[in-house]
Amino acid sequence: MTGSRERVLARVRAALADVPREEAPEDAPVPRGYAREHGLGDPVALLADRLVDYRAVVHRVRPAGLARTVGAALQRRGPGPFVVPPGLPEAWLQRAGVEVVHDDGLGVAELDAAAGVVTGCAVAIAETGTIVLDAGADQGRRAITLVPDYHLCVVPAERIVASVPQALPHLDPLRPLTWISGPSATSDIELDRVEGVHGPRTLEVVIVEDAG
Amino acid sequence: MSTTFVGMPAFPDAARAATGNAQLRHNLRKATHTIRDKRAAVVDELDDWARLRAAGAAIKDRVLRHLDVYLERLEASVTAAGGTVHWAADAAEANRIVTDLVRATGHDEVVKVKSMATQEIGLNEALGEAGITAYETDLAELIVQLGDDTPSHILVPAIHRNRSEIREIFRTRMAEWGVPAPEGLTDDPRALAEAARVHLREKFLSTKVAISGANFAVADTGTLVVLESEGNGRMCLTLPDTLISVVGIEKVVPTWSDLEVFLQLLPRSSTGERMNPYTSTWTGVTPGDGPREFHLVLLDNGRSATLADTVGRQALRCIRCSACLNICPVYERAGGHAYGSVYPGPIGAILTPQLRGVTSELDASLPYASSLCGACYEVCPVAIDIPEVLVHLRERVVEGKGHRAEKAAMAAAGWVFGDDRRLALAQRAAGAARGLVPRHLPGPGAAWTDTRDIPDIPPESFRDWWRKRHTKEGEQ
Amino acid sequence: MRIALFITCVNDTLFPRTGRAVLRLLERLGHEVEFPQAQTCCGQMHYNTGYRRDAQKLAVRFVETFADYDAVLVPSGSCAGMVRDNYPRLGEPGSRLRREVERVAPKVLDLSELLVDVLGVTDVGAYFPHRVTYHPTCHGLRLLRLGDRPERLLRAVRGLELVELDGATECCGFGGTFAVKNAAVSAAMGSDKARHAADTGAEVLCAVDNSCLMHIGGTLSRQRTGVRVLHLAEILASTEEEPAL
Numbered sequence: 038m039t040g041s042r043e044r045v046l047a048r049v050r051a052a053l054a055d056v057p058r059e060e061a062p063e064d065a066p067v068p069r070g071y072a073r074e075h076g077l078g079d080p081v082a083l084l085a086d087r088l089v090d091y092r093a094v095v096h097r098v099r100p101a102g103l104a105r106t107v108g109a110a111l112q113r114r115g116p117g118p119f120v121v122p123p124g125l126p127e128a129w130l131q132r133a134g135v136e137v138v139h140d141d142g143l144g145v146a147e148l149d150a151a152a153g154v155v156t157g158c159a160v161a162i163a164e165t166g167t168i169v170l171d172a173g174a175d176q177g178r179r180a181i182t183l184v185p186d187y188h189l190c191v192v193p194a195e196r197i198v199a200s201v202p203q204a205l206p207h208l209d210p211l212r213p214l215t216w217i218s219g220p221s222a223t224s225d226i227e228l229d230r231v232e233g234v235h236g237p238r239t240l241e242v243v244i245v246e247d248a249g
Numbered sequence: 250m251s252t253t254f255v256g257m258p259a260f261p262d263a264a265r266a267a268t269g270n271a272q273l274r275h276n277l278r279k280a281t282h283t284i285r286d287k288r289a290a291v292v293d294e295l296d297d298w299a300r301l302r303a304a305g306a307a308i309k310d311r312v313l314r315h316l317d318v319y320l321e322r323l324e325a326s327v328t329a330a331g332g333t334v335h336w337a338a339d340a341a342e343a344n345r346i347v348t349d350l351v352r353a354t355g356h357d358e359v360v361k362v363k364s365m366a367t368q369e370i371g372l373n374e375a376l377g378e379a380g381i382t383a384y385e386t387d388l389a390e391l392i393v394q395l396g397d398d399t400p401s402h403i404l405v406p407a408i409h410r411n412r413s414e415i416r417e418i419f420r421t422r423m424a425e426w427g428v429p430a431p432e433g434l435t436d437d438p439r440a441l442a443e444a445a446r447v448h449l450r451e452k453f454l455s456t457k458v459a460i461s462g463a464n465f466a467v468a469d470t471g472t473l474v475v476l477e478s479e480g481n482g483r484m485c486l487t488l489p490d491t492l493i494s495v496v497g498i499e500k501v502v503p504t505w506s507d508l509e510v511f512l513q514l515l516p517r518s519s520t521g522e523r524m525n526p527y528t529s530t531w532t533g534v535t536p537g538d539g540p541r542e543f544h545l546v547l548l549d550n551g552r553s554a555t556l557a558d559t560v561g562r563q564a565l566r567c568i569r570c571s572a573c574l575n576i577c578p579v580y581e582r583a584g585g586h587a588y589g590s591v592y593p594g595p596i597g598a599i600l601t602p603q604l605r606g607v608t609s610e611l612d613a614s615l616p617y618a619s620s621l622c623g624a625c626y627e628v629c630p631v632a633i634d635i636p637e638v639l640v641h642l643r644e645r646v647v648e649g650k651g652h653r654a655e656k657a658a659m660a661a662a663g664w665v666f667g668d669d670r671r672l673a674l675a676q677r678a679a680g681a682a683r684g685l686v687p688r689h690l691p692g693p694g695a696a697w698t699d700t701r702d703i704p705d706i707p708p709e710s711f712r713d714w715w716r717k718r719h720t721k722e723g724e725q
Numbered sequence: 726m727r728i729a730l731f732i733t734c735v736n737d738t739l740f741p742r743t744g745r746a747v748l749r750l751l752e753r754l755g756h757e758v759e760f761p762q763a764q765t766c767c768g769q770m771h772y773n774t775g776y777r778r779d780a781q782k783l784a785v786r787f788v789e790t791f792a793d794y795d796a797v798l799v800p801s802g803s804c805a806g807m808v809r810d811n812y813p814r815l816g817e818p819g820s821r822l823r824r825e826v827e828r829v830a831p832k833v834l835d836l837s838e839l840l841v842d843v844l845g846v847t848d849v850g851a852y853f854p855h856r857v858t859y860h861p862t863c864h865g866l867r868l869l870r871l872g873d874r875p876e877r878l879l880r881a882v883r884g885l886e887l888v889e890l891d892g893a894t895e896c897c898g899f900g901g902t903f904a905v906k907n908a909a910v911s912a913a914m915g916s917d918k919a920r921h922a923a924d925t926g927a928e929v930l931c932a933v934d935n936s937c938l939m940h941i942g943g944t945l946s947r948q949r950t951g952v953r954v955l956h957l958a959e960i961l962a963s964t965e966e967e968p969a970l
């Protein structure tokens with residue numbers, strides 16, 4: 038710790054002379070009447086809809102069709118190499134037919150040369166079309182989903198929640214989190230939206246729904 | 250290095266010049282109207298918006314009323330997670346801390362994520378003096394930096410530039426800073442964004458130190474949150490070895506779950522999206538993932554003084570969404586530069602005079618840079634009553650130096666209105682002189698008659714008409 | 726029910742027509758209106774320009790003058806807004822002024838509120854065979870929350886064709902002393918408002934506040950658009966026998 042800690046804190050305390058000394062932080066009321074979710078319908082359909090709205094490529098498959106869909110998607114992007122996190126389920130890549138590199142601390146140059154990355158996700162939020170990565174075993178460290186230009190993300194339906202308030206309890210703030218809502222974009226030039234700046238320019242999502 | 254705001258003219262003069270610039274007015278009108286319509290559409294989608302807004306305001310109020318407690322809590326949790334916390338009383342101290350931290354890494358280049366706080370303290374200039382080059386990586390900030398310009402909007406700092414101006418800046422300036430613009434660069438936004446991608450990619454992949462701000466800092470977990478769109482934030486927050494975040498002391502929120510309110514309020518108010526493309530959260534350092542060293546610099550720089558004003562305090566609730574700028578009819582016509590600060594628009598008009606005081610002519614003119622139409626208050630996601638604070642700050646200006654002629658006029662008006670008979674006499678005098686009023690008034694009156702006709706003064710006030718009518722009735 | 730008229734200093738001095746129209750209208754509807762002589766000004770200009778103490782004195786005068794009425798009609802959106810929204814800020818909590826304000830302020834009404842909410846009429850029996858566009862002033866819209874009351878009243882006027890104003894909710898740029906302190910921006914805003922008004926093809930732009938109308942009307946007239954401005958009261962008072970135009 039450096040700097041003017043005591044000075045800043047003293048100035049803050051002096052500024053709050055109007056706050057009764059016996060008032061505890063929790064005594065300051067916060068009305069929590071807002072919705073836990075907005076009732077916009079089936080979360081899986083809503084998520085798919087929102088993702089398409091962000092111009093992501095979306096597939097909805099049964100577990101049996103997952104490997105084939107992943108394989109076809111990767112083959113469309115070319116021979117690879119595709120980076121995968123160490124804990125990505127083997128079954129997802131059974132029919133990949135492309136070159137796959139397991140991340141064991143690849144350098145940025147190697148990531149930059151990769152054709153793309155395949156991961157799972159921690160949570161997906163239907164209302165906002167958001168996929169959250171928490172660096173879990175099937176997602177890997179943050180750099181691998183950032184530097185390659187193409188991100189294929191597998192979203193099991195049971196990880197989909199309706200809303201932001203429902204997502205937070207599933208997430209551990211001590212882990213580094215990346216919330217992704219569509220491909221990177223900028224509106225800095227005349228408010229004209231351009232997709233694909235620094236993050237992956239193409240986001241492809243495979244939603245896996247159990248039968249029944 | 251980007252230009253600073255020192256020595257700017259007072260708001261009315263700068264705004265007058267801006268209203269005469271047709272290109273600027275066209276750029277601003279198009280941009281602000283586009284974004285305000287998008288915001289309105291996504292806000293209307295949520296039937297609990299008013300309740301979210303009330304909760305957002307209340308959470309921020311809770312933090313502000315107990316800021317000392319939350320700051321100490323934040324410090325403890327960041328430290329426990331492996332980060333180092335620094336405290337800066339003012340801009341100079343913050344710049345010194347950051348410069349020393351960068352020097353200690355042995356590097357002389359840093360990449361930066363767009364941050365209002367570092368602009369407020371003039372960090373790039375301070376680093377430059379110490380021989381450290383700071384690369385802005387947000388596209389709009391890059392445009393501003395390459396163009397030797399100042400930002401004119403919180404969210405879209407180059408909102409005042411159109412595509413052909415941006416192309417010109419890239420073509421002539423990029424080479425000086427690194428990878429040059431490609432041959433034959435067009436003004437298609439896609440081509441321009443691609444040129445920026447290539448130019449910046451080299452910086453991201455090689456620079457070892459990053460500097461950011463934060464949208465939120467969660468006290469109980471020590472988590473920092475950055476919302477962005479382009480991915481430059483993720484690059485800076487992930488790839489370098491050292492990360493330094495400069496964060497205003499008012500950015501604290503109490504708990505992780507409080508983010509459920511702000512992650513709904515901010516994107517919709519700001520870019521008019523249901524969610525911005527990327528949000529990064531991190532807590533201290535994570536071995537094997539991202540920076541190995543993390544420093545948090547907590548910045549006061551006038552915030553504690555703002556906190557001391559019980560009316561003005563609410564300005565510290567601001568989450569920098571820029572909805573108030575986009576809806577503001579004055580901002581739309583005056584442009585961001587007229588506000589002479591990194592905080593333009595309605596929020597700038599109440600924040601700058603509080604952070605810097607109202608001693609300079611420019612800062613004293615800011616509380617008057619509003620017609621008090623109230624549109625800003627209506628859209629503010631944390632319900633800052635900007636008109637209330639503007640009027641409050643006008644009182645502060647009047648109590649200070651004020652304007653002599655205005656004080657005299659107000660005192661005279663106060664005297665006339667202090668008694669209905671005096672008012673009636675004044676009205677009769679005005680009515681008698683009605684034929685003498687010229688179409689173009691001299692002196693301060695010209696400010697009105699330059700563009701507007703004045704109404705005819707009626708021969709008789711309502712009051713006199715009423716009295717006559719009732720006297721007559723009484724006689725009947 | 727005792728209804729008092731607070732004419733406002735601007736109307737009193739510059740637009741007595743509006744006051745006379747209010748009386749004609751309410752008398753036609755069978756209501757008597759009183760005009761307490763002690764009234765002067767609500768203090769809005771002082772308050773908005775930063776002269777709080779002067780505004781306080783005028784607030785004291787206002788609440789004393791209007792203490793005993795059931796309704797206080799204020800034919801100016803910004804003055805009504807001043808009393809309802811800002812007077813409570815002028816007295817310290819628990820002070821005499823604050824108590825008086827809490828009693829009087831809720832009785833302060835704009836003309837459209839008095840007619841629609843209190844007297845329960847939307848068709849006031851007016852006749853005004855012209856094309857009209859309505860500008861909802863900022864204080865009417867955002868402080869008083871008048872909603873569509875003025876439009877409902879206008880739509881019920883015989884012969885009147887109401888046309889929509891583009892960018893209606895945007896401020897006209899008057900803003901009291903703003904109009905001279907930031908004349909360039911104020912004029913730019915006024916000019917856009919005037920252009921929108923002219924684009925509607927309306928003969929008349931109507932609002933509930935003569936201050937805004939003075940600014941918009943002054944701009945319309947300088948630009949020779951041919952569009953006139955009228956306070957809502959004047960249109961509602963208009964009849965075949967006594968037309969407003």
Ligand code: SF4
Pocket residue numbers: 518566567568569570571572573574596625628629630631632633
């Ligand atoms: S004052 Fe409110 S509307 Fe303006 S930037 Fe801050 S949070 Fe957004």
